[in-house]
Amino acid sequence: MKTNREFEHFVAPVEETPLLATDAVKVDDAPLSLWADAWRKLRRRPLFIISAVMIALIIVVAVFPGLFTQVAPDNGCELANSNGAPTEGHPLGFTFQGCDIYSRIIHGTQASLMVGVFSVISVLIIGVTLGALAGFFGGWVDTVIARLGDIFFALPIVLGALVLTQLPLMRENRGVWTVVLVLVVLGWPQMARITRGAVIEVRNADFVTAARSLGVSRIGSLVSHVLPNALAPIIVLATMELGVFIVAEATLSFLGIGMPGSVMSWGNDISAAQSSIRTNPAVLLYPATALSITVLSFIMLGDALRDALDPKSRQR
Amino acid sequence: MTDFIAVDPAVTPVPDQGAPVLEVRDLSVDFGVDKKWVPAAIRLNYEVRAGEVLAIVGESGSGKSASSMALLGLLPSNSRVTGSVKLAGQELLGTNEANIRAVRGKDVAVIFQEPMTALNPVYTVGAQIVETVRLHSEVSPDEARLRALRMLELVELPDPEKAFRSYPHQLSGGQRQRAMIAQSLSCDPKLLIADEPTTALDVTVQAEILDLMRNLRNKLDSAIVLITHDMGVVADLADRIAVMRRGVIVETGTAAEIFHNPQHEYTRALLAAVPHLGQGGADSAAEVDVTAALAAATNAELSSIPEDQLLRRERENAAALAAAEAAKPQGQPVLELTDVAIEYPKQGRVPAFRAVEGANLVIYPGQVVGLVGESGSGKTTIGRAAVGLLPVAAGTMKVVGQDISAAKRNGRQLHEMRRHVGMVFQDPSSSLNPRLPIGEPMFLAGVAKGGELQKRIEALLDQVELPRNYRNRYPHELSGGQKQRVGIARALSLKPKLMVADEPTSALDVSVQAKVLDLFQNLQKELGFACLFVTHDLAVVDVLADRICVMQRGRIVEQGTRDQILRNPQEPYTQRLLAAVPLPDPEKQRERRELRAQLLAAGQS
Numbered sequence: 001m002k003t004n005r006e007f008e009h010f011v012a013p014v015e016e017t018p019l020l021a022t023d024a025v026k027v028d029d030a031p032l033s034l035w036a037d038a039w040r041k042l043r044r045r046p047l048f049i050i051s052a053v054m055i056a057l058i059i060v061v062a063v064f065p066g067l068f069t070q071v072a073p074d075n076g077c078e079l080a081n082s083n084g085a086p087t088e089g090h091p092l093g094f095t096f097q098g099c100d101i102y103s104r105i106i107h108g109t110q111a112s113l114m115v116g117v118f119s120v121i122s123v124l125i126i127g128v129t130l131g132a133l134a135g136f137f138g139g140w141v142d143t144v145i146a147r148l149g150d151i152f153f154a155l156p157i158v159l160g161a162l163v164l165t166q167l168p169l170m171r172e173n174r175g176v177w178t179v180v181l182v183l184v185v186l187g188w189p190q191m192a193r194i195t196r197g198a199v200i201e202v203r204n205a206d207f208v209t210a211a212r213s214l215g216v217s218r219i220g221s222l223v224s225h226v227l228p229n230a231l232a233p234i235i236v237l238a239t240m241e242l243g244v245f246i247v248a249e250a251t252l253s254f255l256g257i258g259m260p261g262s263v264m265s266w267g268n269d270i271s272a273a274q275s276s277i278r279t280n281p282a283v284l285l286y287p288a289t290a291l292s293i294t295v296l297s298f299i300m301l302g303d304a305l306r307d308a309l310d311p312k313s314r315q316r
Numbered sequence: 317m318t319d320f321i322a323v324d325p326a327v328t329p330v331p332d333q334g335a336p337v338l339e340v341r342d343l344s345v346d347f348g349v350d351k352k353w354v355p356a357a358i359r360l361n362y363e364v365r366a367g368e369v370l371a372i373v374g375e376s377g378s379g380k381s382a383s384s385m386a387l388l389g390l391l392p393s394n395s396r397v398t399g400s401v402k403l404a405g406q407e408l409l410g411t412n413e414a415n416i417r418a419v420r421g422k423d424v425a426v427i428f429q430e431p432m433t434a435l436n437p438v439y440t441v442g443a444q445i446v447e448t449v450r451l452h453s454e455v456s457p458d459e460a461r462l463r464a465l466r467m468l469e470l471v472e473l474p475d476p477e478k479a480f481r482s483y484p485h486q487l488s489g490g491q492r493q494r495a496m497i498a499q500s501l502s503c504d505p506k507l508l509i510a511d512e513p514t515t516a517l518d519v520t521v522q523a524e525i526l527d528l529m530r531n532l533r534n535k536l537d538s539a540i541v542l543i544t545h546d547m548g549v550v551a552d553l554a555d556r557i558a559v560m561r562r563g564v565i566v567e568t569g570t571a572a573e574i575f576h577n578p579q580h581e582y583t584r585a586l587l588a589a590v591p592h593l594g595q596g597g598a599d600s601a602a603e604v605d606v607t608a609a610l611a612a613a614t615n616a617e618l619s620s621i622p623e624d625q626l627l628r629r630e631r632e633n634a635a636a637l638a639a640a641e642a643a644k645p646q647g648q649p650v651l652e653l654t655d656v657a658i659e660y661p662k663q664g665r666v667p668a669f670r671a672v673e674g675a676n677l678v679i680y681p682g683q684v685v686g687l688v689g690e691s692g693s694g695k696t697t698i699g700r701a702a703v704g705l706l707p708v709a710a711g712t713m714k715v716v717g718q719d720i721s722a723a724k725r726n727g728r729q730l731h732e733m734r735r736h737v738g739m740v741f742q743d744p745s746s747s748l749n750p751r752l753p754i755g756e757p758m759f760l761a762g763v764a765k766g767g768e769l770q771k772r773i774e775a776l777l778d779q780v781e782l783p784r785n786y787r788n789r790y791p792h793e794l795s796g797g798q799k800q801r802v803g804i805a806r807a808l809s810l811k812p813k814l815m816v817a818d819e820p821t822s823a824l825d826v827s828v829q830a831k832v833l834d835l836f837q838n839l840q841k842e843l844g845f846a847c848l849f850v851t852h853d854l855a856v857v858d859v860l861a862d863r864i865c866v867m868q869r870g871r872i873v874e875q876g877t878r879d880q881i882l883r884n885p886q887e888p889y890t891q892r893l894l895a896a897v898p899l900p901d902p903e904k905q906r907e908r909r910e911l912r913a914q915l916l917a918a919g920q921s
Contacts, residue, residue: 009569011579016564033790034750206747210806213703213739215731228751 038308048304054297061106062113071103092286095269096276101283104269105290111265112294114176115249116242119183124238126184127191132230134192135199136222146196149189157248158255160186165257174260179252183245194237198230205229232309236302243298250291266291335405336363337506337539338387343399345379345386345563353396357383358563360399364507364539371542371554371571375586375825379563380543384509388424389416404506422452425500429512431492435484441468441495442480445502452503467498470535472528489691490521494528501536508540514549518690519852523896523912526552545826547590548898551575551905559583571902589830590900591855593882605629606894607907609883614891614915620907648717650814650846651679651702655711656721658694658701670709671697673870679814679863684840684847686857686878688893689867698867699816699850703739704730716813738807738845742819744799748791754802755787776805779839797828804836808843815840815847821856833859854897858882866890891915 032040042048061068071089081098084090092101134145152160161182164170170178202208203226211221252258253267261268266287273284343360346353357379364370374380386397387408401408403423408416428434436444445464449455455463461480468476471494484492493513500508510529514522530553533540542553550557551571558568559582567580578584593606608629611618618626658672672694679685689695700706701713708721716736723729741747748754755773774784780801791799800820807815820836821829837860840847851857857864858878865875866889874887885891895912899905 009573009577009579010565010567012564012566014581032793033753034792037792206741206743207749209705210739210741210747210803211749213705213734213737214806214810215734217731225749225752229749231751 038305042304042308045304045307047300048308051297051300051304054293055301058109058113058294058297062109065106065110068106069100069103071100093280093282095272095283096280097272101269101286104264105266105287108264108266108269108287109290109294111176111259111263112246112249112267112291115179115183115265116246116298118176118180119187119245120238120242122180122184123188123191123241124234127188128195128227128234130188131192131195132199132222132227135196136203136218136226138200142196145192149192152186153189153193155186157186158251161252162255162257165252175263176259179249179258182252183248187241187245187248190241191234191237194233195230198233199226202226202229232306236306236309239302239305240299243295243302246291246298247295336365337404338364338541339400339402340387341400341402343383343386343397343401345382345391346396347382347392348394348396355379355563356395357386357560360560360565362558362565362568364541366506366539367533367537369533369540369542369553369555371544371550371557372560373544373547373550373557373586374560375545375827377562378560380560381511383560383563384511384541384543387509388420388426389413390420390426418452421448421500421505422503423505424507424509425503425505427493427497427500427508427510427513430516431489431496432484434496435492435499437484439483440480441482441484441487441499445480445495445499448499449502463502464498467502468495470501470532471495471498472531473498488521489517490524493517493521493525497525497528497532501532501538504536505538508538509543510540511543512545513542515544515546519854520690520892520896522549523898526898527909529553546898547587547826547900548592548905551900551902552898552909559586575901586827587900589827591830591833591853591859592900593855593858593894593897605632606882607904607911608632610885610891610895610911610915613885614911614918618907618910618914620910647681649678649714650681650683650716651677651848652714653677653698653711654713656698656701656708656713657710658697658706659709660697661707668709671870672701675711675872677865677872677875679846679848681813681846682840682844683863684849684861685863685865686861687848687850687865687867688852688854688857690852690893692869693867694870695850695852695867696818697870699739699818699848702814702816702848703737704733735810736813738810738812738815740800740803740807740815740817740820743823744796744803745791747803748799750791753788753790754794772809776809779808780805781835795828796824797832800824800832801835804832804839808839808845811843812845815845816850817847818850819852820849822851822853829856836860854894866893888915888919892919 077095077097077099079098081090081094082096084094084098086093090100090102092105095101095104130145130149134142164182164185165174165178170181199222208221208225211225212218216224249258249265250267250270253265254271256271258267259265269287270284270291273287276283340360340362343357344355345357346355348354360383362370362372372380372384382391382395385391386395387401389397389408391397397409399409403419408419435441439447442461442464445467446457446460449460449463450457465476465480468479473479473491473494479487479491479495484495487495497513513529514525517525526549529540532538540553542550544550554571556568556570557574558565559574559580560566561582567574567578567583569577574583575587578587607618607621608626611621611626612630621629653675656672656675656677657670658675660669660671662668675694675698677685677687677698687695687698697706701708702715704715704720704723711721712719713721715733718729718733720730720733723733749756755777773787777784777787782798782801782805786794786798791802794802800823803820807817817836821832824832833856840860847860849857849860861878863875863877864881865872866881866887867873868889874881874885874890881890882894885894892912892915895908895915897908899908
């Protein structure tokens with residue numbers, strides 16, 4: 001030591017810095033799970049509130065269309081009203097065939113939403129199962145599932161749908177279910193990939209090893225320990241895909257390979273509006289707006305969920 | 317190498333002894349969290365002079381790192397810093413960004429904890445040092461290169477030319493830290509901030525880096541602020557010490573004052589919580605004088621201890637060893653390894669890796685065996701194999717009387733065996749499922765149902781001294797020490813005969829570690845399970861273990877009772893390991909340091 005000055009020995013007043021119990025326990029706090037924590041964050045976010053209200057409204061419209069319009073959407077059409085302007089009781093005017101646009105939009109919600117919901121549920125079942133198996137077991141299981149997924153992933157959705165819907169069985173039974181089937185067949189690899197990645201991330205965590213060292217079986221630890229921790233990205237993707245599938249349904253219907261003309265859906269309406277787009281753009285505009293609002297709501301919800309569930313995006 | 321200061325006339329000569337290099341007055345740091353200011357440091361006052369080492373000691377959350385990073389303006393944008401920081405009379409706080417940048421790296425340099433992440437992996441070490449040099453002084457590339465090489469030489473890298481051309485991943489951890497130090501010193505800083513510089517390193521490497529830093533301090537005359545939680549490191553290097561807790565400096569003084577005459581309650585509690593090698597467990601007969609034992613084993617003569625005193629200490633040591641040899645274990649072994657080799661199975665194109673070779677080890681009921689080694693020695697591998705998580709490639713491994721070396725992976729036999737073995741993990745935050753309440757994992761094993769199960773969970777929580785209503789809590793609501801206690805409760809849930817503890821306390825603060833170790837020891841006595849305690853920390857093993865196995869590069873190089881290992885270490889590696897553990901006492905550490913220097917010198921000749 002080169003210095004030779006005097007050092008004072010400073011001690012902070014003990015009253016101001018009292019000794020506390022090491023690793024003290026807080027007995028009175030209520031337990032709070034990560035889900036509850038996410039919910040607390042979510043419910044204060046305007047993005048979440050707006051999208052949740054919108055989606056709730058859309059669901060009500062889909063389930064009880066009669067609450068919103070008394071006008072029958074298809075058999076009340078009169079050619080005299082073709083491309084007619086809005087009148088009393090028909091706030092959005094009439095289509096080329098003389099049908100009430102507003103009523104058709106309200107009644108078309110059901111088909112669009114059904115396609116979205118059932119496609120997402122099926123994609124969740126198939127994609128999560130396959131992805132979880134691939135990620136958890138690795139090895140040849142992973143290779144087979146990953147390659148299989150890649151094959152479907154490589155197919156452009158429109159091209160794949162064109163081919164699939166032209167199969168005889170599909171052509172004869174066109175309806176909501178064929179559209180769902182097409183979307184699921186072409187859409188599951190995305191979900192499987194996300195699940196696989198999330199599972200791989202969690203699979204080697206110590207708590208999984210701990211569960212196994214306590215005698216929990218491999219599948220048991222996958223279900224009760226790995227999957228719950230891989231759920232966040234899956235939920236986010238599922239919400240966003242719901243919107244994407246609704247758009248895809250509209251695309252397919254527009255191309256004439258989705259819903260049959262007898263089923264009311266936004267896609268069909270958009271498709272039918274082609275002929276009168278110059279004379280009466282409202283015919284195209286209104287169903288397209290309904291579609292956009294729905295899709296936007298789901299994607300906004302997905303965004304809000306991602307912010308709430310992903311611990312990394314919380315640190316700002 | 318001493319000529320290096322003279323080579324560069326631009327840098328300031330040895331500063332005036334009277335004026336402090338760094339003067340910190342009323343420094344406060346707050347972080348904005350959820351629209352509130354949370355204080356990280358409150359009105360700190362300290363100063364450091366040239367050639368002096370100030371150690372800022374504290375546990376996690378004490379604000380020691382935040383306050384030091386604040387000196388350089390290296391805090392995230394949600395922070396607020398007030399007060400005054402003067403470097404050689406020049407105010408650093410409140411000046412503009414350009415000024416601070418000029419100071420960073422030139423007048424003040426930082427050594428970070430993790431050299432692998434602090435060095436950029438895509439550039440060679442040399443290129444990074446050259447960059448630093450040229451950033452702060454106008455020299456030609458050739459000159460900068462020469463300076464970089466001289467720096468690498470200064471930090472005692474064996475082949476500076478080669479190190480200059482190496483990428484960070486091509487160097488070992490210790491070499492990387494040396495390269496990092498060379499980079500920080502390349503502009504001859506007035507002040508060096510070392511933020512946990514040896515925490516990520518093995519203990520023998522740590523001793524080398526500490527030696528290096530001591531040499532450098534004498535050569536360079538920089539002021540050094542050493543931030544650490546390790547009292548041993550402090551005792552080895554510090555001239556003055558500031559003890560921080562919860563953002564406040566509770567005590568400052570010279571090293572001798574703090575270690576021998578601590579005034580504040582917290583300082584005393586902290587010093588009492590630090591386990592030091594040789595102290596033994598709560599009820600062990602006597603403290604082991606490791607320095608004397610090592611001196612005897614290696615026939616060293618120390619100038620720092622009078623000869624007759626050393627002889628007396630060596631004699632006492634020998635007597636205690638003879639007494640300890642008398643006690644013998646009994647019963648059927650709980651874990652028995654005979655010539656065991658363990659491989660990590662090959663994965664795809666990555667070939668199998670043999671991590672352990674020819675291991676022999678026996679644990680009797682109620683015995684605690686400490687498995688000690690540095691990183692990569694294979695200690696964790698043995699622990700994992702004992703739970704059946706890794707296959708045995710050769711030899712036989714018997715767990716609770718059953719030979720599991722030929723057992724099928726995921727088969728019935730392993731499943732049965734796991735009921736007798738509990739495991740505690742290193743990282744408390746990743747060893748608990750964040751989505752489940754902490755009570756949940758304890759009944760996954762399906763030993764009990766209904767009311768009996770509830771009672772069992774309550775009993776387990778009682779055993780680890782957690783309140784019963786904690787069982788509905790989620791892991792993120794618990795502190796690290798509490799999570800680790802839950803980990804222990806989980807391992808106990810099947811009433812195991814063997815407990816494998818893999819570095820259970822190394823992620824915890826000293827005072828928390830002391831508490832967890834104490835709890836663990838009481839549980840072990842009460843429940844009588846045998847334990848394989850895997851750790852890198854000899855002092856922790858010393859507190860707990862009846863027997864100690866020392867591992868090096870996949871082999872058990874020495875094993876014996878605690879007394880045999882600590883009092884009469886035979887293997888040179890064990891001796892070196894023991895000598896490298898810093899003691900939390902400046903005087904004793906000086907003796908130990910001299911001994912270590914002799915050991916290394918003897919090893920080379």
